[in-house]
Amino acid sequence: MRIRTRVKIGGALTIFVLLTYGAVILYLDCTMSNLAQEVKEANEIVNKIVILRSLTQDFLLYRTERAQEQWAAVYAEVLRLLSNPEYRVLKREYDLGDAPQKLKVVGDTFSRLMTIQPPAGPDNPEGGPRGELQNRLTTQLLLATQDLLTRFINLTEIVNGKLIATQRLTSSLDILALLILGILMISNTVFLQRSVVKPVLQLHEGAEIIGAGNLDHKVGIASRDEIGQLSQAFDRMTANLQQVTVSRDELAREIEVRKQAEEKTQHMASFPAMNPVAILEVDLEGRITYHNQAALRALGKGAEAADLRNFLPGDVKELLATAKQTRKKHFQREVVVNDSVFLESIYFAEQFNALRFYAIDITERKQAEEKLKWTLEDLKRSNRDLEEFAYVSSHDLQEPLRKIANFSEMLAKQYQGQLDEQADRYFGYVTDGAKRMQALINDLLNYSRVGRAEFPLIAVPLDDILKGTLNDLHALFKENHAKISHGPLPTLKVNPYQTGQLLQNLITNAIKFHGDQPPRIHLAARQEGREWVISIRDNGIGFEPQYAEGIFKVFKRLHAKEQYPGTGIGLAICKKIVERHGGRIWAESEPGHGATFYFTIPT
Numbered sequence: 001m002r003i004r005t006r007v008k009i010g011g012a013l014t015i016f017v018l019l020t021y022g023a024v025i026l027y028l029d030c031t032m033s034n035l036a037q038e039v040k041e042a043n044e045i046v047n048k049i050v051i052l053r054s055l056t057q058d059f060l061l062y063r064t065e066r067a068q069e070q071w072a073a074v075y076a077e078v079l080r081l082l083s084n085p086e087y088r089v090l091k092r093e094y095d096l097g098d099a100p101q102k103l104k105v106v107g108d109t110f111s112r113l114m115t116i117q118p119p120a121g122p123d124n125p126e127g128g129p130r131g132e133l134q135n136r137l138t139t140q141l142l143l144a145t146q147d148l149l150t151r152f153i154n155l156t157e158i159v160n161g162k163l164i165a166t167q168r169l170t171s172s173l174d175i176l177a178l179l180i181l182g183i184l185m186i187s188n189t190v191f192l193q194r195s196v197v198k199p200v201l202q203l204h205e206g207a208e209i210i211g212a213g214n215l216d217h218k219v220g221i222a223s224r225d226e227i228g229q230l231s232q233a234f235d236r237m238t239a240n241l242q243q244v245t246v247s248r249d250e251l252a253r254e255i256e257v258r259k260q261a262e263e264k265t266q267h268m269a270s271f272p273a274m275n276p277v278a279i280l281e282v283d284l285e286g287r288i289t290y291h292n293q294a295a296l297r298a299l300g301k302g303a304e305a306a307d308l309r310n311f312l313p314g315d316v317k318e319l320l321a322t323a324k325q326t327r328k329k330h331f332q333r334e335v336v337v338n339d340s341v342f343l344e345s346i347y348f349a350e351q352f353n354a355l356r357f358y359a360i361d362i363t364e365r366k367q368a369e370e371k372l373k374w375t376l377e378d379l380k381r382s383n384r385d386l387e388e389f390a391y392v393s394s395h396d397l398q399e400p401l402r403k404i405a406n407f408s409e410m411l412a413k414q415y416q417g418q419l420d421e422q423a424d425r426y427f428g429y430v431t432d433g434a435k436r437m438q439a440l441i442n443d444l445l446n447y448s449r450v451g452r453a454e455f456p457l458i459a460v461p462l463d464d465i466l467k468g469t470l471n472d473l474h475a476l477f478k479e480n481h482a483k484i485s486h487g488p489l490p491t492l493k494v495n496p497y498q499t500g501q502l503l504q505n506l507i508t509n510a511i512k513f514h515g516d517q518p519p520r521i522h523l524a525a526r527q528e529g530r531e532w533v534i535s536i537r538d539n540g541i542g543f544e545p546q547y548a549e550g551i552f553k554v555f556k557r558l559h560a561k562e563q564y565p566g567t568g569i570g571l572a573i574c575k576k577i578v579e580r581h582g583g584r585i586w587a588e589s590e591p592g593h594g595a596t597f598y599f600t601i602p603t
Contacts (some may be wrong), residue, residue: 323348510538
């Protein structure tokens, strides 16, 4: 907005405020004059009515013609005041009622009172009936005048209240007008300071700086008023001077900038040139437009630029067409060059219409992968041989052990008591050792079967597998007074036989390692992401947390066989079953607080 427009708006606002203030003050002054006139008229009527009451009392006391005449004159004056147009205005504004009629009643009553001449004498002190009429008329007259006096006193108070309120309003308007004028003056001062004084000083300062030779300086006043236009013209003038006058320092700076740009370009160009990876660029016609030294070194000694085409596929043009027509800008392939294997990453540089090849020598990695592949095959073959050996060995040992156990039991029964006590104890050792060896071999067979058996996975409710397992363990539960509970169980894709074996081993352990209380077991399931977590919690003797991982190893025992029988393979079988399903198994426990075994099954 232009300064001239702002000044006009400020002046117009000031004039408007002053005119409005003058009009309001004039109106309030007229209002106060009218109220003062109304107060004057009301006070005059009140004074006349007070005089009328006083003359009435004088007449009643003295009954002189002078008092009668004075009363009549005052009455006529009050009647005249109530007949004036000013009274009609008061009556309309303040609802004075029938004051003139009331005054006529006063006049009629006084006229009747003048006609009564009560006799005076010792025999009739009260005046008889005439005295009573006089008293009644006197009372009526005084009450009527008192009513008129009350009305006009109230009128005086009301008008006085309006007059005081108007005077206060006038004082408030005076203060408000002073505040508005003060604000306008402050606003004008701030406007002049910001829009005129400060920009002029800024122009003066800019002129001195440019006059000192600094043609890069800009005044930069962005306002849209006259000073802003002057500033823009000033800046245009400075720019024109700067274009005309080119200093040697500016030329030297431009040369330095170009030199730095060239150095940076050379520095960036050294990245592909010094890169140990073979790099090539091919144009739309399939011609090699760039290659680094690493590409020649990859071809071996005596290689020439023509040999670099060994890095290119035979269908370069077709590859370019595919890259241009589709969104696929990156390709990868393996290529053999001079008995070396290279992994090529091919990028389509669309802005340059070229293909860029980055070839990394992966010969050693391919040889290592091949070696690792043969090693893994050899390891698998070795594991199969070991499992076959364990299975055959365990199976072939069954018959000799069965004979040893049977014949030792037969000898013990036949010669019991015929030999000494030490011989009987030796027979017991042989029989017990053969039985433990049979149990150990059976567990080893079960362990080896976990990896050898067919492994079909079917979706089956875990609740059905648990019911079958509990039927198999019915006698064990009854013997140990054990109880088991469970929450909602999911349907899992598992091998039913091995999952039943897993649950049987974990539940059997929970019953075997119980404390003084009867075994209480709870089975629960919860889903975490893409797997189900199954937990089996018991109230048994528990174990130290440091053994939580070792208990899943083969033949690992935490207690003596005399205390808790077993071979130490059951939890190892559980781990192998869970891992074959692609899950994990672990345990948490504290001595005396039971144990909780967890295993996961993928969904």
